[in-house]
Amino acid sequence: MDLAARLFRYLDRRYRLREPLEYQLNKRIPAHLNWTNCFGGITFVCFSVQALTGILLAFYYKATLAEAYTSVLRIMEEVPFGAFVRGLHAWTANVMIFMATLHLLKVFFISAYRPPREFTWVSGVLLFFVTVFFGFSGYLLPMNQLAYWATTVGTQIAGAFPLVGSYAQLFLLGGQDRGETLTRFYALHVLVLPAVIIILLAAHFSMIRRQGISEPL
Ligand code: HEM
Structure with a gap:
């Protein structure tokens, strides 16, 4: 018996894995897919690439006003494969929003x-908002001119919301003088949003697993 089979038997005897695993692996795919x-x-898949490349970037990125821009320059010019990993993170972010939009439209049109x-x-709707907010919060992190002004416009849009707008804007900016904005966006981008998206994905997937894919109308 090879090592993998012995390891599986070892775990199966303790945790009875065979039955649930066989059930999941032998599920039939509906013919209408x-x-x-x-x-x-x-x-x-895009989310998984984002998580992996994001962790790699976090090893070198410095979330302070003084160092954010130069740490990104260093990632691009000195860190091995830094430009590639950063490019992958930025492009996959766009592809993820695009694919989530296609997915939303598809499930909408098949009701x-x-x-x-x-x-x-x-x-799914919450996942969509979280995905867009990932993009928005990530945009500020390089701390270049584009990032600064995009965030200025984005937070002003939040501020124009009736009733809660000014509070939302103050919360996002982290105060009036903008000294805390980068720290706040970084905390949202690498701590809060990942936790929220993992909870939402777990809920999304477990409901799909339980109910199966919908039948055509
Ligand atoms: C991070 C974003 C998302 C991920 C990773 C994701 C993933 C998935 C996967 C893998 C499936 C099963 C296969 C399929 O039918 O496509 C699914 C089904 C579904 N998703 Fe999403 N989804 C996301 C966002 C959304 C959004 C934005 C909506 C709508 C507002 C949505 C609504 C649904 C619905 C209703 C189903 C069931 C489709 C059916 O039974 O035919 N999801 N999702």
């Missing part, structure tokens, strides 16, 4: 939001 059903999966999948839809 087509390539458009890959949009959600591709969005998830997959109808009962019993209402909460899959609601978790």
Whole structure:
């Protein structure tokens, strides 16, 4: 018996893995599925690339007003494969938003939001907002002119919201003088949003696993 089989037997005797694993692996795929059903999966692949490249970038990025811009320059010019990893992170962010939009449109047009999948839809809408907010919060981090002015415009849009707008703007900027804005965006980008998206993805996937893919109308 090879090592993998022995390891599996060892774990199976302790945790009874065979039955649930066989159930998951032998699930039949409905005949009506087509390539458009890959949009959600591709969005998830993008998220996985984002997580991996984001962790690599965090090893070199410095989230202070004095060092953010120069640390990004260093990633681009000195760190081995730095420009490649940063490029992958930035481009996959765009592809992720694009694929999430395609996925949203697809499930909308096949009316997959109808009962019993209402909460899959609601978790999807939240996932969409979180994905866009990932992009927005990441945009400031290089601290170049584009980042600064894009954030100025973005937070002003938040500020124009009725009733809660001024609070949202103050929360995002972290105060009136903008000294804290970078720290706040970095904390949202690498701590808060990853935690929120993992919880939402777990909910999204477990509902899909439990209910299966919807039948055509
Ligand atoms: C990070 C973003 C997202 C990921 C990774 C994701 C992933 C997935 C995956 C893998 C599936 C199963 C395969 C498929 O039917 O495509 C799925 C199904 C579904 N998703 Fe998403 N999704 C995301 C965002 C959204 C958004 C924005 C919406 C809508 C607002 C949404 C609503 C749904 C619904 C209703 C289903 C069930 C489709 C059916 O049963 O036919 N998801 N999602």
